């Protein structure tokens with residue numbers, strides 16, 4: 001039986017069709033995967049189902065009944081839940097409070113009945129193997145826990161249609177396995193699941209059916225994945241055959257551009273690291289082993305407790321250990337941050353405005369005396385980013401950053417950082433949430449940075465990405481660099497062992 005039917009759904013945003021005549025049926029108790037390039041229209045379609053957007057035309061049937069879903073709270077009333085691409089939780093609340101927010105139980109006198117909620121949630125925790133501490137402040141929880149909170153929010157509201165919009169993009173491989181098991185569990189209990197992912201092996205692993213969307217339209221539907229290969233689906237997604245980018249020339253200069261000397265900060269213990277002109281140093285490791293701390297001290301968000309940070313840019317060598325973010329901006333350092341919403345973009349600024357947020361002291365962009373922004377230059381730069389990096393949906397730079405699809409937001413940041421003059425580039429998880437075509441494109445850009453003699457540090461949780469791009473690998477475990485050397489001197493297994501903290505002689 002069809003639990004959900006999209007019939008001729010079209011969504012227009014001022015002349016742009018994010019969804020065009022989409023027909024799609026999702027059967028009860030199945031996992032239906034939705035795949036497609038960045039900006040294909042997947043999240044838009046889900047936002048229509050969840051009542052965030054009203055379709056321009058078309059109807060949705062839920063359990064056979066034409067249903068108008070006016071807003072998320074109505075969606076929730078009819079049993080639809082959604083884990084968004086970017087979580088929507090309140091940091092200062094506890095996990096429990098976040099789960100019940102908006103649908104609290106009350107006792108006589110309108111007093112919150114937290115116990116009743118707690119009991120209900122604990123039952124779900126056991127049934128679905130969703131263990132986490134209900135009293136922890138959500139802002140202090142790991143991303144994986146926050147996601148469990150989001151899932152629990154849906155279950156708590158008795159949702160039986162569950163939408164997962166790129167749930168694995170933010171998880172480590174171990175956490176992904178765990179999540180896929182939870183989804184499998186949910187399916188066994190009769191839930192209907194729509195699963196969006198760019199990682200096709202996951203799709204292959206858990207989906208019963210797959211629908212491929214390209215440029216807002218359904219281009220393919222596979223009622224079963226038996227005998228369907230991952231590369232077939234990939235080709236459907238992008239409409240062409242994909243060749244993976246790989247760094248094959250491992251030569252680089254002797255000249256050190258950036259180094260950390262005996263840096264200690266929170267998890268980090270005596271970290272020594274250096275990167276040379278034309279070298280890509282990749283830090284491999286399981287998430288949570290000090291990578292975030294590395295990013296914080298390199299960018300200047302935090303200062304190390306001990307040790308030194310040295311840059312040797314076109315102006316010579318300089319100790320930048322205690323410079324903050326703004327001052328580091330002037331040292332020819334570019335950064336593609338891990339958290340694009342927190343550190344990469346101002347979501348309520350336009351894409352054009354976002355193109356220069358790191359250049360407010362650059363006289364080419366802002367008049368030194370009047371502080372007036374040179375809009376013409378800004379727009380020109382923004383257009384350059386959009387054209388070169390294929391950022392879609394920018395409406396000539398006038399779209400708010402918030403309205404771009406996740407992958408296109410990332411392309412906008414990467415374009416800005418690469419095109420902003422620099423000698424050293426820090427790249428953290430650059431392809432999180434990107435489609436296969438875009439991943440390849442970004443990988444080519446990073447390899448190109450090397451060709452342009454930039455010094456690059458890449459922090460990535462994806463071993464494949466590290467192996468494709470690195471000249472030199474450094475494996476981090478519990479805040480220590482356990483092994484370091486030319487990428488070709490390690491086997492995949494050796495890297496895996498180091499990532500797990502096992503050092504062999």
Ligand SMILES: Nc1ncnc2c1ncn2[C@@H]1O[C@H](COP(=O)(O)OP(=O)(O)OP(=O)(O)O)[C@@H](O)[C@H]1O
Pocket residue numbers: 013016017018036037038039040041042043044045085392393394403404405406407408433
């Ligand atoms: N509120 C909006 N206003 C204008 N354009 C929008 C809005 N929301 C989405 N779009 C555009 O619609 C297109 C589809 O976006 P959507 O977020 O659905 O893509 P997606 O398939 O989820 O991509 P990704 O894989 O990158 O998340 C994009 O080009 C986006 O810029």
Ligand SMILES: [Mg+2]
Pocket residue numbers: 042043044085165405406
């Ligand atoms: Mg999306």
